[in-house]
Amino acid sequence: MRIEVNGVRIFFDVESAKFVPDGPIMRERRTLILLHGGPGMDHSTYKPAFSRFADIAQVIYIDHRGNGRSERGPRDAWTLAQWGDDLFAFCEALDIEKPIVMGNSFGGFVAMSYATRHPDHPGKLILSSTASSGQAHVERSIAMFTKFGGDEIGAMARHALTVGYDSPEFTLRWLTEAMPYYNTKPGDPHATARTVMTSKVLIDFLGPGGEGLTFDMTADLAKIACPTLVLGGEDDPITPIESSEDIAAALRPGLVQFERFAGCGHGVFRDDPRAFDVIREFMLR
Amino acid sequence: MRIEVNGVRIFFDVEGAKFVPDGPVMRDRPTLILLHGGPGMDHAHYMPAFSQYADIAQIIYIDHRGNGRSDRGSRDDWNVPQWGDDIHAFCQALEIEKPIVLGTSFGGIVAISYATRHPEHPGKLILASTEARAERERTLAVFERLGGAKARDVAGRFLDGDTAAFAEFGRVCSPLYFRRHVADLEVYGRSIANEDVVTHYFQPGGEASTIDMLEAMSRILCPTLILTGEDDPITPAENSADMAARIPPHLVRLERYANTGHSVFEDEPRSFDAVREFILS
Numbered sequence: 001m002r003i004e005v006n007g008v009r010i011f012f013d014v015e016s017a018k019f020v021p022d023g024p025i026m027r028e029r030r031t032l033i034l035l036h037g038g039p040g041m042d043h044s045t046y047k048p049a050f051s052r053f054a055d056i057a058q059v060i061y062i063d064h065r066g067n068g069r070s071e072r073g074p075r076d077a078w079t080l081a082q083w084g085d086d087l088f089a090f091c092e093a094l095d096i097e098k099p100i101v102m103g104n105s106f107g108g109f110v111a112m113s114y115a116t117r118h119p120d121h122p123g124k125l126i127l128s129s130t131a132s133s134g135q136a137h138v139e140r141s142i143a144m145f146t147k148f149g150g151d152e153i154g155a156m157a158r159h160a161l162t163v164g165y166d167s168p169e170f171t172l173r174w175l176t177e178a179m180p181y182y183n184t185k186p187g188d189p190h191a192t193a194r195t196v197m198t199s200k201v202l203i204d205f206l207g208p209g210g211e212g213l214t215f216d217m218t219a220d221l222a223k224i225a226c227p228t229l230v231l232g233g234e235d236d237p238i239t240p241i242e243s244s245e246d247i248a249a250a251l252r253p254g255l256v257q258f259e260r261f262a263g264c265g266h267g268v269f270r271d272d273p274r275a276f277d278v279i280r281e282f283m284l285r
Numbered sequence: 286m287r288i289e290v291n292g293v294r295i296f297f298d299v300e301g302a303k304f305v306p307d308g309p310v311m312r313d314r315p316t317l318i319l320l321h322g323g324p325g326m327d328h329a330h331y332m333p334a335f336s337q338y339a340d341i342a343q344i345i346y347i348d349h350r351g352n353g354r355s356d357r358g359s360r361d362d363w364n365v366p367q368w369g370d371d372i373h374a375f376c377q378a379l380e381i382e383k384p385i386v387l388g389t390s391f392g393g394i395v396a397i398s399y400a401t402r403h404p405e406h407p408g409k410l411i412l413a414s415t416e417a418r419a420e421r422e423r424t425l426a427v428f429e430r431l432g433g434a435k436a437r438d439v440a441g442r443f444l445d446g447d448t449a450a451f452a453e454f455g456r457v458c459s460p461l462y463f464r465r466h467v468a469d470l471e472v473y474g475r476s477i478a479n480e481d482v483v484t485h486y487f488q489p490g491g492e493a494s495t496i497d498m499l500e501a502m503s504r505i506l507c508p509t510l511i512l513t514g515e516d517d518p519i520t521p522a523e524n525s526a527d528m529a530a531r532i533p534p535h536l537v538r539l540e541r542y543a544n545t546g547h548s549v550f551e552d553e554p555r556s557f558d559a560v561r562e563f564i565l566s
Contacts, residue, residue, distance in 0.1 A: 001303065001379040003288065009380065014299035014343075018286065021332045024474040047306045058299075095287040095294065193309035 011069035016054035031099040032057040035107030040202030042068025066201040084113025098123030116220040125228040131243035133216040144237035148181040164208040183265040221250035229282040233264030296354035298346045301339030316384045317342040320392030325483035327353025329475040351482040369398025383408030401501040410509040414548035416524035417498040427518035446489030466551035502531035510563040514545030
C-alpha cells in the first residue's frame with residue numbers, strides 16, 4: 001500500500017493485525033513501526049527477521065521518501081527533518097497513536113529526528129546501531145575499519161567519512177569492499193537482491209557536504225519523552241559503540257535502557273539473535 | 286488504522302504482508318479485502334477464521350462507514366451505493382490495485398455495489414451467502430420449511446420492518462440461520478454493534494427490502510465465486526443462482542452446499558477450501 005504524506009506517496013507494508021480475538025474481546029496490541037537504514041535501501045532489510053514480532057504487535061514497515069517503493073519527491077526534501085516529519089504525518093494520516101518506533105542505522109537517525117521534533121508522539125523508541133552525530137567518532141571508525149580490513153579499507157573509510165561518497169565508483173567499492181566488515185557474521189546472501197536500491201539518495205546524503213557527514217542531534221535528544229532502548233555492537237565500525245554511548249548519555253536518565261553487545265557489528269540483531277529477546281522484553285514492558 | 290475516505294475515517298486492519306521475501310526476490314501477493322455482514326456489526330466476525338489466508342494474501346479487514354470503529358458519518362450516506370463507492374475510494378487512497386473482494390451477507394451486497402459501479406477495479410469477487418435482490422417469498426418459504434408457520438410469521442413481520450418484531454426474530458428465526466454450526470456467542474461479543482444502522486437499513490421501505498442490483502450484475506468483468514447454502518433462509522440459494530445467471534459463464538463459479546445455512550463459512554468447512562483455490566487460480 002502507499003499513502004500520500006506531505007506531498008509524496010509513502011509505501012508501507014503490514015504484517016499483522018492491530019486487534020486480535022481473545023475470548024469475548026478484541027485485544028488491542030501495540031504498533032511497531034520499522035524504519036530502514038541506508039538511505040538508498042528499503043524496508044525489506046527487516047524481513048523476514050522482524051515478522052517474529054507479529055505475535056505481540058501490529059508490525060508496520062515503511063519506505064522513507066526517496067527510497068524503495070516510495071516516491072522520490074524533490075531532492076531538496078531529502079533531509080532528516082523531512083524524513084522525521086514524514087513519519088509523524090504518516091501516523092496522523094492513519095490514526096496511529098503512541099507507536100513503538102524502531103530505527104536501525106540511518107533509520108535510527110530518522111527515528112531521532114521524529115522523536116525530537118514531535119516528542120509527544122512516540123510511545124517508545126528503539127535506536128539500534130545508530131548515531132546522533134555524523135562526525136563525533138570518525139577517527140574511531142577509521143581505526144576499526146583499519147583493524148578489521150587493513151590499511152586499504154582504512155583509507156577508504158577515511159575518504160568515505162571525511163570527503164564522502166564522491167563518485168558512483170567509490171560508492172560501489174564501498175558497498176562491495178568495506179561493507180562486509182560491518183558485521184561479524186555472514187548475512188542472508190539474497191538480502192541485497194531483494195532490496196530496491198536508490199543510489200541517488202545514498203550519494204546525496206553521504207556525498208561531499210551531505211547531511212550524513214554533518215548532522216548532530218545529540219543536544220536535542222534530551223527532548224525525547226518516551227522510554228528508549230539503545231542497542232549497540234562493540235565491533236561496529238560504522239556506528240561505533242561510542243555513538244550509542246553518546247545517545248544513552250544524552251537521553252533523560254530515567255527513560256533509557258542501554259544494551260551493548262560484545263562481538264557484534266552493525267545491526268546487532270544480525271550478529272546476535274539475543275537482541276531480539278531484548279527488543280521483545282522492551283516492547284512488552 | 287483509519288484513513289479518511291469520502292469524508293469519513295474508515296477503520297481497517299491488516300494481516301499478512303504484501304511483499305514477502307522469497308530467495309532473491311520480494312514476492313508480490315494478492316490483496317484480499319473482507320467486507321463484513323450486518324450492517325451494524327464489524328470486521329471481527331472474520332477473525333480468527335480468515336487469518337488462514339495470510340500465507341497466500343495480504344488480508345485487509347474494513348469496517349464499513351457507520352459500523353464498528355469507522356466514523357458514523359451522516360445517516361444520509363448509509364446506503365449501498367455509498368458503501369460500494371467507499372471501497373473503491375479506500376483502494377484509491379491506499380493504491381490497492383485489482384483486489385480480491387470478499388463479502389458475506391450484507392458485505393456481499395456492498396461488494397456487488399462496488400463491482401457494478403466500478404467494474405474495472407476488482408481483480409476477483411467472492412460473494413458468500415448474499416444476494417443482489419431480496420426475494421421475500423423465497424425467504425419466507427425457507428423459514429417455514431425450517432421452522433414452521435411461526436418462523437414464517439415472525440420473519441414476515443421482520444421483513445416488513447416492524448421493529449417490535451426484531452427481538453422475536455432474534456429468538457425464533459436467527460437460530461435457523463445455522464444447520465450444523467453451534468453459534469459462538471463470543472464472536473458477537475467481540476463485534477462493536479451499532480443498532481442505529483441496523484434499524485436504518487431494515488426500516489420499512491429501506492434498502493434491505495428494496496435494493497435491486499440483479500440486472501446490474503451483467504456489468505461484472507472479473508472472475509466471481511458465488512457460495513451459498515441450500516438451507517439459507519435469509520439469502521436463499523436461488524438468489525445466488527439468479528446472480529450467477531447474470532454473469533458471463535466463463536467468469537462465474539457457483540457452489541451450492543447442502544445442509545448449509547447462513548453463512549456458508551459457519552456450516553460448511555469446504556467453503557474455505559473453495560475460497561483458497563479461487564484466490565490461487
